[in-house]
Amino acid sequence: xxxxxxxxxxxxxxxxxxxxxxxxxxxxxxxxxxxxxxxxxxxxxxxxxxxxxxxxxxxxxxxxxxxxxxxxxxxxxxxxxxxxxxxxxxxxxxxxxxxxxxxxxxxxxxxxxxxxxxxxxxxxxxxxxxxxxxxxxxxxxxxxxxxxxxxxxxxxxxxxxxxxxxxxxxxxxxxxxxxxxxxxxxxxxxxxxxxxxxxxxxxxxxxxxxxxxxxxxxxxxxxxxxxxxxxxxxxxxxxxxxxxxxxxxxxxxxxxxxxxxxxxxxxxxxxxxxxxxxxxxxxxxxxxxxxxxxxxxxxxxxxxxxxxxxxxxxxxxxxxxxxxxxxxxxxxxxxxxxxxxxxxxxxxxxxxxxxxxxxxxxxxxxxxxxxxxxxxxxxxxxxxxxxxxxxxxxxxxxxxxxxxxxxxxxxxxxxxxxxxxxxxxxxxxxxxxxxxxxxxxxxxxxxxxxxxxxxxxxxxxxxxxxxxxxxxxxxxxxxxxxxxxxxxxxxxxxxxxxxxxxxx
Numbered sequence: 001x002x003x004x005x006x007x008x009x010x011x012x013x014x015x016x017x018x019x020x021x022x023x024x025x026x027x028x029x030x031x032x033x034x035x036x037x038x039x040x041x042x043x044x045x046x047x048x049x050x051x052x053x054x055x056x057x058x059x060x061x062x063x064x065x066x067x068x069x070x071x072x073x074x075x076x077x078x079x080x081x082x083x084x085x086x087x088x089x090x091x092x093x094x095x096x097x098x099x100x101x102x103x104x105x106x107x108x109x110x111x112x113x114x115x116x117x118x119x120x121x122x123x124x125x126x127x128x129x130x131x132x133x134x135x136x137x138x139x140x141x142x143x144x145x146x147x148x149x150x151x152x153x154x155x156x157x158x159x160x161x162x163x164x165x166x167x168x169x170x171x172x173x174x175x176x177x178x179x180x181x182x183x184x185x186x187x188x189x190x191x192x193x194x195x196x197x198x199x200x201x202x203x204x205x206x207x208x209x210x211x212x213x214x215x216x217x218x219x220x221x222x223x224x225x226x227x228x229x230x231x232x233x234x235x236x237x238x239x240x241x242x243x244x245x246x247x248x249x250x251x252x253x254x255x256x257x258x259x260x261x262x263x264x265x266x267x268x269x270x271x272x273x274x275x276x277x278x279x280x281x282x283x284x285x286x287x288x289x290x291x292x293x294x295x296x297x298x299x300x301x302x303x304x305x306x307x308x309x310x311x312x313x314x315x316x317x318x319x320x321x322x323x324x325x326x327x328x329x330x331x332x333x334x335x336x337x338x339x340x341x342x343x344x345x346x347x348x349x350x351x352x353x354x355x356x357x358x359x360x361x362x363x364x365x366x367x368x369x370x371x372x373x374x375x376x377x378x379x380x381x382x383x384x385x386x387x388x389x390x391x392x393x394x395x396x397x398x399x400x401x402x403x404x405x406x407x408x409x410x411x412x413x414x415x416x417x418x419x420x421x422x423x424x425x426x427x428x429x430x431x432x433x434x435x436x437x438x439x440x441x442x443x444x445x446x447x448x449x450x451x452x453x454x455x456x457x458x459x460x461x462x463x464x465x466x467x468x469x470x471x472x473x474x475x476x477x478x479x480x481x482x483x484x485x486x487x488x489x490x491x492x493x494x495x496x497x498x499x500x501x502x503x504x
Contacts, residue, residue: 031110032180035137035154036102037167038116038123041185044093044208044288047118048078050271053292054085057269057333074117079141082119089125091275093288097205098166098185099130106132113137115154117146117171147171151178164202173198208289218267218284218295219260219302222476227255229350229373230357237363238440238499244361250313251360255353257306258321261299266332268295278391279471313360320356324349339404343381350377368431375424379458382417383465383474386410390468414462421458425451446498450491457487 039046055062062084069077106112113135116123120138127133137153139145145153151174154163165175166183170191176182176198184192184201186208195201230252234244267274267285274286284290303325311318327345336342351373358365389410405413429451435444460483464470470477478484 031108032162032164033111033113033158034102034105034164034166034183035113035115035158035175036098036133037165037169037172037185038114038118038126040168041166042095042098042114042126044095044186046292047087047092047116047122048081049292050092051078051081051085051087051119051122053268053271054087055081058085060333073142073144074146075119075139075144076141078117078119078139078144082121087122087125088272089122089129091272092126093275093286094130095186095205099132101203102132111135113154113157115145115150115165117144117150147174151175166203170194211289214284214289215298218264218290218298220263221256221260222479223259223263224252224256225475225479226350227252227259227353229353230255230360232354232369232373233358233363233365234361236366236369237361239361239363244363247313247360248357250309251317251356254306254309254313254317254321255324255356257302257309258325261302261306262325262328262332264295264298264302265329268292269332277388317356317360320352320359324352324356327352337404339409342404343378343385346381346384347374347378350380368427368434372424372427372431375420375427379417379421379424380474382413382420383461383470386413386417386465387468387470387474389413390465391471414465417465418458418462421462422455425454425458428454441498443498443500446494449494453487453491453494457484 036042039048052066055066066077066081069080102112112133114123114127114133115137117139120136120140123136123138127136135157137145137150137157143149150171154165154175155178162180164181164183165172165179166185167175168184168186168191173191173194176195181202182195182199183203183205184195185203185205187195188207192204192206230248231245233239234248239245264285267283271286274280274283280286285292285295307318307321307325310321327349331342331345331349335345351370354369354373355365357363385405389405389407429448432444432447432450435441435447441447461470461474461477464477
């Protein structure tokens with residue numbers, strides 16, 4: 001088979017890391033047909049999990065239909081899902097080490113067959129894209145091609161001359177047991193050990209190591225900094241009571257776990273667009289350095305735990321957390337694809353944290369604080385989109401994958417972002433003016449010093465956007481930027497100076 005005109009470029013080859021053969025050595029003496037598993041072997045992901053995510057993202061109610069389809073067998077389930085989704089196989093995380101080996105075997109004249117338990121239509125798409133396979137074997141509505149069923153299909157196709165097989169899972173042991181030559185790819189230590197007992201692998205490509213820092217990256221712990229907004233009502237009200245601060249700290253942890261769970265959900269639903277992004281393609285789930293089932297486990301642990309903690313704080317806070325989850329899931333599934341709506345939702349989710357903090361600490365949130373925060377966070381949300389569009393424009397693309405924007409929208413979005421930041425500062429100025437002569441800030445006139453600091457930070461932020469010095473996350477930039485920290489410290493000092501008489 002060959003790649004049709006206009007097909008995406010193939011994954012870059014790399015040399016195998018161990019085994020008797022490698023990508024640069026002469027072909028194996030035996031030219032037995034080589035049957036290659038797809039899920040977890042040729043790719044680091046599983047097409048069934050990828051397909052289910054696409055289906056649920058399209059309509060969550062398909063999850064119930066999946067349960068019904070499964071009653072008639074896994075083959076029936078895979079067939080029904082495959083007919084309803086469009087999986088971009090060019091974006092799958094292929095094992096380039098194995099691909100390099102297969103390409104050399106192909107050049108040597110070896111017959112290559114892609115044999116997978118995935119639905120045959122999807123397997124055929126992968127084979128057509130790669131252009132190195134002579135045939136495919138896959139599941140259909142009546143048969144799930146796995147383990148003994150796969151062995152039977154391979155034996156019927158290979159005939160009496162024998163075959164070689166490349167796989168990765170415990171289910172492949174049944175096939176390896178009858179293969180003349182085995183290739184072990186991306187297998188766990190237990191499976192690799194059992195395969196070794198059958199015969200010495202002709203090629204062994206070990207799995208990528210599991211790293212806890214990848215889990216931390218997937219949970220986006222740096223995004224927990226957003227939850228510091230929960231403490232804003234306490235600071236604004238000059239409330240120093242230990243009980244309220246402890247309750248808010250618990251809310252901070254609950255919100256953090258909940259947000260991490262929703263980030264994982266977002267990444268799982270956003271695999272295709274992340275893989276098409278120049279930097280997001282390195283995210284753990286997009287690159288398949290963490291598996292989809294592992295992500296599901298993270299969600300099933302973190303989300304219920306966060307909601308339980310929220311309910312233990314108060315039922316009202318629990319209700320706000322549930323609302324946060326619902327809006328975030330709607331954002332991940334649909335709203336992020338709608339221009340303008342996406343940034344308004346992001347800004348409201350920031351403000352939602354302030355409301356939640358006021359509820360937990362029993363502090364009445366002023367309209368001034370809500371107005372300032374809404375416009376400021378709208379500006380930051382637009383910073384994120386503009387940064388992504390700047391880099392997309394630099395890569396020669398005209399639209400943002402998975403979003404409702406084009407690069408031609410950039411100047412319009414920048415204007416809106418700068419205007420939103422300035423409106424936030426103007427509202428802050430009106431608030432400061434309203435506090436002159438008030439009891440909360442005995443020296444409210446000192447608060448005017450905050451305005452030039454805020455203006456400088458906003459203008460500097462947007463200047464860096466125009467210079468493409470911010471990638472796509474203004475929060476991460478602020479956390480790591482020394483100037484931003486200096487400005488934050490100065491603002492705190494000004495606020496303390498204005499409050500000295502009241503605190504005393």
